[in-house]
Amino acid sequence: MITLAAAQALTWLLVAAVAVVMALLFRSLRRFYRVVAPAGALMAGGGPPPGAQAPTxxxxxxxxxxxxxxxxxxxxxxxxxxxxxxxxxxxxxxxxxxxxxxxxxxxxxxxxxxxxxxxxxxxxxxxxxxxxxxxxxxxxxxxxxxxxxxxxxxxxxxxxxxxxxxxxxxxxxxxxxxxxxxxxxxxxxxxxxxxxxxxxx
Structure with missing residues (x-):
């Protein structure tokens, strides 16, 4: 009986540890996404810049x-x-x-x-x-x-x-x-x- 209770307690401890690790990983991924976001269109140097009126x-x-x-x-x-x-x-x-x-x-x-x-x-x-x-x-x-x-x-x-x-x-x-x-x-x-x-x- 004591062995079964100890096994259950250990299982719950492992589940809690996995949950903490997953939360930390998710937080790290969000921070990483802010720093390294998907690249946008590569701006070119010539012509009127964004915000300027387009030629008609x-x-x-x-x-x-x-x-x-x-x-x-x-x-x-x-x-x-x-x-x-x-x-x-x-x-x-x-x-x-x-x-x-x-x-x-x-x-x-x-x-x-x-x-x-x-x-x-x-x-x-x-x-x-x-x-x-x-x-x-x-x-x-x-x-x-x-x-x-x-x-x-x-x-x-x-x-x-x-x-x-x-x-x-x-x-x-x-x-x-x-x-x-x-x-x-x-x-x-x-x-x-x-x-x-x-x-x-």
Whole structure:
């Protein structure tokens, strides 16, 4: 009887110890996440910075539909600059379409290639021709230099965020910039960390 009671007590002690260890691990993971959060879109140096008004320009989709960039609009506009020969662009295209649909964004794919290459692109990526603009002028206006590159334009016509992207997390970081008011996820985390240190002091 004494042995059974001792075994039960030892079992409860082990359960309590595991619970304490799990709580400590969870706390450590939360602290680690604050310090090393998922990277956001990599900011590029050229063109107007986030917060500036986006250049106003009207282009044409492959089906001839006029596409207006910049200026006030009903919904935010997500521009994704892709290339037919870029494997990351190929991977990101369906992700961007799903992301834009879920977040109610107007998505426009932007390219800079021959007409034949762009036709191959929309066919292989499965894109509507009315969602693809083959013109490099707007990319030069906002400072695109590498692919794939994304820019999020707000409803008032300002550049919310922009940068090189290669995953859904990078696309989400552009929207995080809109929700938090910070140009990048990293600047948001830095400000939050600074505020935490000031509060602790």
């Amino acid at each position: 320009w009207t282009g044409a989709a492959l089906d001839g539909t006029p596409v207006v960039f910049g200026g006030p609009r009903a919904r935010m506009q997500l521009l994704l600059f892709v290339g037919e020969g870029c494997p990351i662009s190929r991977k990101l295209a369906p992700i961007a379409r799903d992301f834009a649909r879920r977040e109610a964004l107007d998505l426009v794919f932007m390219g800079d290639d021959s007409a034949e290459a762009q036709e191959r692109l929309v066919a292989s990526f499965g894109l509507p021709r009315g969602q693809m603009v083959n013109d490099d002028r707007y990319g030069r206006m906002i400072g695109v230099d590498k692919l794939p590159f994304a820019a999020l334009l707000g409803t008032e016509g300002a550049i919310v965020a922009k940068g090189l992207v290669n995953s859904r997390e990078h696309l989400e970081s552009l929207l995080t910039a809109h929700e938090t008011g910070f140009a990048t996820v990293q600047s948001y985390l830095a400000a939050r960390s600074h505020a935490g240190h000031a509060h602790a002091a």
